Ligand SMILES: [Fe+2]
């Protein structure tokens with residue numbers, strides 16, 4: 001099973017390749033891939049790839065960074081800020097034809113900021129995350145990202161915040177109170193129904209529950225319940 005860095009790295013390589021091709025063929029001078037219709041199609045593929053990648057990161061990777069690294073909040077805030085700006089640019093780009101005068105301008109902007117963002121993640125975040133995650137955590141996180149990408153949005157949706165994506169991943173907002181008769185705290189479902197994921201997460205942090213950053217709400221509740229018996 002590929003670990004989180006192989007999953008992310010494969011995406012980054014794919015995006016870098018797309019950016020290089022789009023940059024090289026700017027101006028329509030290099031055969032069919034420089035033609036507006038072809039460029040529109042390539043940008044469309046880029047938007048799909050980017051949207052899935054960033055959504056999966058926001059659901060699982062940045063929460064893990066916040067949890068694992070002492071300066072995790074600062075790093076995640078900066079990265080999700082870059083991602084938010086990128087979503088806005090891609091959203092505009094998505095609505096333009098390749099022959100629109102703004103198309104190449106916005107694309108040029110994205111090529112530059114997209115590369116900067118990738119470099120930031122690879123050089124400022126990954127090295128310490130590689131040290132902070134156990135082999136199992138890195139592999140579990142990789143699986144979650146891969147799964148998340150399968151159903152992640154294929155358009156940028158700048159109106160959906162990284163925090164909302166994180167909550168969606170953790171099942172927040174959909175949790176229901178467990179039915180009567182189940183002793184609170186003895187079962188993940190009961191505890192998960194009564195507390196928010198963030199509250200459970202804080203408790204898990206206090207109790208030193210390992211692997212908490214990649215756990216679902218119910219898994220967290222179960223771990224807390226086991227330790228409180
Ligand atoms: Fe990212």
Ligand SMILES: [Fe+2]
Nearest residue numbers: 008053057121
């Ligand atoms: Fe990334």
